[in-house]
Amino acid sequence: MLFGKLLPREGNFFDMFNQHAERIVEAARAFSQLVANYNDQHLRDRYNLDVDNAERAADRVTHEVNRTLHKTFITPIDREQIHSLINTMDDVADLIQDAAETMALYDVQHMTEEITRLTDLSLKCCERVQDAVKLLARIADPAVAEAALKTCEEIDRLEGDADRVLRSAMSKLFREEVDVRELIKLKAIYELLEGVTDRCEDVANHIEGIILENS
Template sequence: MIFGKLLPKDGNFFQLFNEHGNYIVEGSRAFLSMVQYYNAPDLREKYASEVDAAERNADRITAEVNRLLHRTFITPIDREQIHSLINAMDDILDLLQDSSEVMALYDVQRMTDDVQRLTEISVKCCERVQSAVALLPRLNDAEVAESALKTCEEIDRLESDADRVMRSAMSRLFREEQDTRELIKLKAIYEHLESISDRCEDVANLIEGIVLENS
């Protein structure tokens, strides 16, 4: 009992989740700006750097959460839920950064309307992830818990939208793109972008579990 009293309780996990969520939104919006201004090299580089910065900042928060787990005796929600959630959130920004790097490494010369659409869906998913995460400290309020579940449902619907957009994009790509190298590049980018909404859905599923167990 004495040992337990010497260890900190609760920690600031919800605050760290919220900060990480802010970086997810920041990174996704920077990525969207990079896509929108892709034909302006200076702006493209500027926004790609902002994606990188958001990913690095989020990595630091992920590391802090994992360190805090080792130092905290009593956590506000299940320890495994905390670990799974922060790492799933981190996967979102990793994919945003990967998508940015793939565009640069493949020397992509143009953005398609489908890239724009998939990116816009990704941003909406990221914004809703942040909205759901921000509600976690108040799940004992029934209305807040219900709002969190509805936000997770919105993420699920957006992920389905991304699936439909990607299927349509792939169909159009293989029917219309004559340059094989360009086809390979765009196919990889479409797959990366669709995976962002998949990772957001993973976070939504984890949050749903947290809500149902803790509200």
């Protein structure tokens, strides 16, 4: 009994998941503002910095989760589930930063309707991820588990919408863009933004698995 009391137990994993989800949404909202204000160089630089800061903060949370996981003997959910969930969430933040950096490195001069639509869908996906993560600590309640699963289904639908926008954007790009350099730039950005929704769907799949195994 004494041995059991001395073992490090649980940790604040759900709190850290929530902190990371907040950073994801911060990055997504900053990127959305970057796109909306792209013609203003001052605002562009400001929102690029905001994306970077949010991604670095998300990295710190990820490192803390993994560090705590190594020190904790008894965890609230399966250890592999914790590891997979936080690292997949971190992929979301990384891709948002990658998209912002790519636009700067490629010296993209203007935003397209497709970038705006994919950005909007990415932001909505990130917000739904935050909603689902908030419910994880209470999934023993069947009503909460059901709400989380419905939120995950919404993420899946948003990812499907982004996939359709990407296919349409690629078709238009290869039919209408005559500047090969511009085509390469936009193709990369479209794929990165759709990739954000893909990773959000991966997070949703992890959450669904956690719910099914633990609720």
